[in-house]
Amino acid sequence: MVYVAVTSMLAGAATLPSAFAASSSPDLEAQFHAAWRQTMQHTSAPAKGCYHASYPSTVWAKVDCVKAPNRLYLPRHKPEAQTVGNGNDYAAEISSGVISQTVGSFPSVSGVTSESDDGESNDYSLQLNSNFMSTDACNGVSGCQAWEQFVYASGEGEAFMQYWLINYGDTCPSGGWMSYQGSCYMNSAAVSVPDDDISDLGNMTLTGTAVAGGSDTLTFTDGTEAYTTSGDDSVVDLATAWQASEFNIIGDGGGSEADFNSGSSVTVNVSLTDGSSDAPTCASNAGTTGETNNLNLGSCSTSGGSTPSIQFTESN
Template identity: 50%
Template sequence: MRAKLTFALVAGLASATCFPTVHAASSAGASPEIVSPLEAQARANWREDISRTATPSEGCFQATYPSIIWKQVACKEAIPRVAPVPRWSSFGASETAGNGNDYTLQSSTLITQAVGTFPVVTGVTSEKGVGVAAYGGGGILGANEYSLQINSSFNSTTAACKSHSGCTVWQQYVYAPDYSVQGEAAVFMQYWLIGYGGTRCPSGWGSDGAGDCYKNSAAATAPDVPATQLGNVKLTGTVTSGGNDTVVFTNGTTAYSSSGKDSVLYLATVWKVGEFNVVGNAGGSEAEFNSGSSITVHLAVTNGSTTAPSCVANSGSTGESNNLNLGSCTASSGSTPSIQFTESN
């Protein structure tokens, strides 16, 4: 992943014998669980509630339906995987999503939360991460290797730049299978100081050798979810000025989160642009879906407004990509203004 580079329950649930049954998400790789429509709705409500429930402190947490209480768990270190800047002119077919060619939600007011989901997924039977020649074939490659990313833009400067001329900040909220340990996914935030200058990065930050600095937050451990189950997952990214930023990944009836201080980048003071998609897993790689795949992408924000945001094409900030062609984008108003588009092959 790389900036320039290249997330009270309804009670009295009815019995499944009284209502038609539906299939709900269960654990990764397991067969879908059959539940009643009211139970499915209660679980959806829980996923919404837990994503909006602040974690009690910095660190990693987990919650299990129907509880909306975060329980602290051990964090793991997620050593950053770095890739080069987007290469719009030299990589791939221009209509495929990612590598800068993506829709972003652009708000006129500050965003405090962004929620990414895939409300409709059809025809997806397989996915694999593949290397991209322009990026040296890097990344985490193979079957079911992809990442979910909510990304800010990298056009704004904050106090984190420490007055370095030309410096801007960029933040990702990430779910990445096999990121540090095979068989385990990582849920974390990746921070960037773009154009910080030379190799003089702050203590604890790495340098990409091109004047940019990077580091990861602590990572929560989550299951590797097959790409065929994208319709079951949700990624949420939250900022709190003077408090903690949080990434939350929910899959079925379990939620995983990692929180870190907003003062790492002070994103809360400038966040007005959001990108969400399923793309390659680090290193400028590509998520390659089987022919006939169609995925609807939905990104909703809380920004103190009910006005429809702008949906801007060719404005993504991640260098990772997928092999799906972007359709048209629709922006909607409401309590959580949103954008939605379908990508397919």
């Protein structure tokens, strides 16, 4: 297949030959772009920090990190009647071992012409969220659960990781932790990203990677641009207990809702790397974020093999 061939070519070259790119048809060019995004999802930056790459280059260029916004992307709370979010979501879940990488994407988008959050157009977040975990980061506090979010915040123009120690207590650990209603949270360094229009949703991907004793890395791609930032895995020890991943487009923090126009339909794909070829489970009501959207969940299917994944639909 052309897609496979292009992926292999990109993996072995720093750039796609410009003459080849220039002569391709629109459909073929779209395949090149998709293959490039897939390559960047699996291409590590040379060191910690923030980086950017533009198609056709597959080499990360260092950029200045920025401070992440003091905006809360809340954990799920008391269940209420709702559409997608606040727990009412699918998660890709494994029964043993740990996840080392998750890629969230939207392979099919139709009927989407507008989105708003509290009246603000094109204000939303893409979130890739872990399960609630019992890790050493809780320092033995009874009832504490660690949690990590990989966040693209359109309204802030930033992408970063937000870490939580839920039910840790009012006195948070030192080192930058902040207190919120008996829990603690902090952010990684953020990378500046564009405020992308909702019409480009089908070209967006969000990747989270965790390496025990090393770094957790967020990679965001949109069309022909890619951005990445990293932080120490030891903040919440994600790599030791990551067994489920939720990915979706939802409100931009504070438990808010992303409201899509009537007639919107989105297909969500969540693919995992966990050292096996077994298909993950479509775990229902397994979402961990408190933000929502106004779409209704459809059916969910699973796939094993080289890229184990779940895929589901949501529409209104």
